[in-house]
Amino acid sequence: MKQEGEKVESKKDEYFQIEKPYTLSQAIVEADRCLLCYDPLCSQGCPAEVEPGRFIKKLRLRNLKGAFKVIKENNILGGICGLVCPVDKLCEEKCLASGIDRVINIGKLQRFLVEYGWDIGFNPINKEKDKNVDVAVIGSGPAGLTCAAELAKKGYNVTIFEKNEKLGGILRYGIPPFKLNDDFLDREIEDVLNLGVKVKTNYEFKDKGSIENLLKDSFKAIFVSAGLTNAYRLKIPGSDSKDVLTYQDFLWQINSDKVDEIANKIKNKNVAIIGGGSVAMDVATTCKLLNANNVYCISLESMEDLPADKADLHKAIDHYVIIKPQSQIKEITTKDGKVIGVKGNEVKLLKKGDFSPSNIKDIPNSEFSFNVDFVIFAIGSGVDPKIKELLPSVTFDDKGYIKVDKESLETSVKGIFAGGEIVSGPSLAVNAVRDGKRGAKSIINYLNK
Numbered sequence: 249m250k251q252e253g254e255k256v257e258s259k260k261d262e263y264f265q266i267e268k269p270y271t272l273s274q275a276i277v278e279a280d281r282c283l284l285c286y287d288p289l290c291s292q293g294c295p296a297e298v299e300p301g302r303f304i305k306k307l308r309l310r311n312l313k314g315a316f317k318v319i320k321e322n323n324i325l326g327g328i329c330g331l332v333c334p335v336d337k338l339c340e341e342k343c344l345a346s347g348i349d350r351v352i353n354i355g356k357l358q359r360f361l362v363e364y365g366w367d368i369g370f371n372p373i374n375k376e377k378d379k380n381v382d383v384a385v386i387g388s389g390p391a392g393l394t395c396a397a398e399l400a401k402k403g404y405n406v407t408i409f410e411k412n413e414k415l416g417g418i419l420r421y422g423i424p425p426f427k428l429n430d431d432f433l434d435r436e437i438e439d440v441l442n443l444g445v446k447v448k449t450n451y452e453f454k455d456k457g458s459i460e461n462l463l464k465d466s467f468k469a470i471f472v473s474a475g476l477t478n479a480y481r482l483k484i485p486g487s488d489s490k491d492v493l494t495y496q497d498f499l500w501q502i503n504s505d506k507v508d509e510i511a512n513k514i515k516n517k518n519v520a521i522i523g524g525g526s527v528a529m530d531v532a533t534t535c536k537l538l539n540a541n542n543v544y545c546i547s548l549e550s551m552e553d554l555p556a557d558k559a560d561l562h563k564a565i566d567h568y569v570i571i572k573p574q575s576q577i578k579e580i581t582t583k584d585g586k587v588i589g590v591k592g593n594e595v596k597l598l599k600k601g602d603f604s605p606s607n608i609k610d611i612p613n614s615e616f617s618f619n620v621d622f623v624i625f626a627i628g629s630g631v632d633p634k635i636k637e638l639l640p641s642v643t644f645d646d647k648g649y650i651k652v653d654k655e656s657l658e659t660s661v662k663g664i665f666a667g668g669e670i671v672s673g674p675s676l677a678v679n680a681v682r683d684g685k686r687g688a689k690s691i692i693n694y695l696n697k
Contacts, residue, residue, distance in 0.1 A: 316365035327362030389417025391668030394684025486580030523626035
């Protein structure tokens with residue numbers, strides 16, 4: 249029996265482990281390879297302005313506390329970004345060390361420094377005097393958490409409203425545990441809460457205008473970062489069957505301690521993932537880690553045009569996921585209400601990136617079918633249409649995203665700001681962090697006026 253205060257391991261730990269971090273000696277060896285560029289291009293490649301050129305230089309000079317301070321002052325979620333960011337497309341892509349050797353592993357150094365700071369109990373964040381001004385943040389994904397932290401550091405009273413049981417948004421419910429586990433996420437969120445941020449979880453706005461009405465209460469400004477919660481499905485025969493899920497349904501179950509339940513369902517079974525992006529690859533790898541038999545990723549794009557990050561694609565292939573590119577599913581076959589397979593055609597796109605029906609042409613005599621027990625759609629997501637009822641005075645664009653001023657992120661309603669995927673559409677966590685910082689700065693400017 250577990251004693252009081254003893255850590256209870258999650259059932260997810262039986263299936264998933266995140267990559268091991270650097271040791272101190274490994275981190276120092278890696279930092280010593282840095283060229284110490286006068287104007288480091290890696291820093292220019294970070295949307296959240298974490299300044300890897302600065303923290304790596306401090307690490308190389310053995311100023312580990314100073315390196316940790318650079319990260320956390322610039323990005324309260326710096327550890328998470330070190331784990332989940334596609335650094336090969338951002339900071340590392342610009343690393344000049346590639347000219348003489350491999351690039352510096354910036355993501356792993358960033359993660360190491362954050363965990364080092366936690367281990368020694370060092371808190372570099374200073375909070376200003378309380379201003380006694382209330383600000384509401386809607387949603388606790390990377391944009392909302394960052395905005396809340398930046399405002400709290402400046403002395404504002406911030407309350408996060410989150411509809412789920414736990415904080416984290418897409419970081420908790422949309423990222424597989426082999427990339428980001430609960431322990432790491434909870435520890436980084438603790439850094440936000442330690443700034444005095446208040447939280448209301450299991451809180452769902454239902455009445456028309458109820459988010460806007462916060463301005464009529466004690467709140468002087470609002471930051472909306474509700475994310476994309478409406479996962480897409482193809483409207484094809486069989487798509488409404490019981491064993492057909494969206495990636496959000498699947499990952500939510502995995503991350504809500506229902507992992508045993510879904511693991512028992514797909515163990516030794518065949519799964520078809522519809523999509524070719526990083527999310528599709530994450531879902532496919534997750535299925536293999538849960539001991540699925542054959543896992544297929546079926547995508548309209550060609551192999552060379554798959555939108556998935558290389559690291560995510562290679563991880564899926566390393567786990568023997570079968571990639572079926574340039575293909576379109578036409579039907580999910582069922583028997584007695586259960587999924588038994590998928591049928592489709594190989595296709596060609598007349599114009600790259602255009603997935604409209606008129607641009608997709610079947611290749612003659614290329615029909616195929618797979619025997620599968622489950623189908624998971626990973627073809628993107630959109631804004632929950634209910635958000636418009638909660639923000640009736642706010643202007644939305646024709647895709648359902650909130651329209652904002654590009655610089656200030658202010659909406660059409662004074663005092664209401666928005667950021668993250670509800671504004672930009674599908675994007676990266678680090679871009680949401682950037683929006684959270686920008687939104688907080690604009691809210692402070694607005695309140696000072």
